[in-house]
Amino acid sequence: MKLKQYGLTIWFTGLSGAGKTSLNEVVERKLRSLGYQVEVLDSDIVRQNLCKGLGFSKADRDENIRRIGFVAHLLTRNNVIVLVSAISPYREVREEVRQRIENFVEVYVNSPLEICEERDVKGLYKKARNGDIKHFTGIDDPYEPPISPEIECRTDEESIAESTDKVLAKLAELGYL
Structure with missing residues (x-):
């Protein structure tokens, strides 16, 4: 039996090191195992690949998110489930993307800055604190948390499995699965 699939964008936002990519990967595997087409x-x-040449000024970050949102919109309207993992630090541009995409679920991957710094496998926070990286989100550039995301995963308190279950349960509750 073929699943009825709705196009949907699931937008994972949060600080670097909060667990967006890790959570995204597990959600992707679960959805694929259930037979869904996922990108x-x-x-x-x-x-x-798509945003080469953009820097990290507010204007460039906003343009990066708009481009990701445009691609997500195209895929979503063609009944693909799109998983976006992006810091996307500014509320206004996240809201702009939300307005463009009909089926949009925002997942706030929330973890305190101190925990994100402890998890920093690339050493980016250390470089930012030393002044080697400028405009680093959470250090010398703001992160504006979502005001009312559909889902909030507290990755400092929940395992990836618990956060994944929370995401899938909410998607089912909203009628997407």
């Missing part, structure tokens, strides 16, 4: 737009990969 992943990870900000780091999109920046290398």
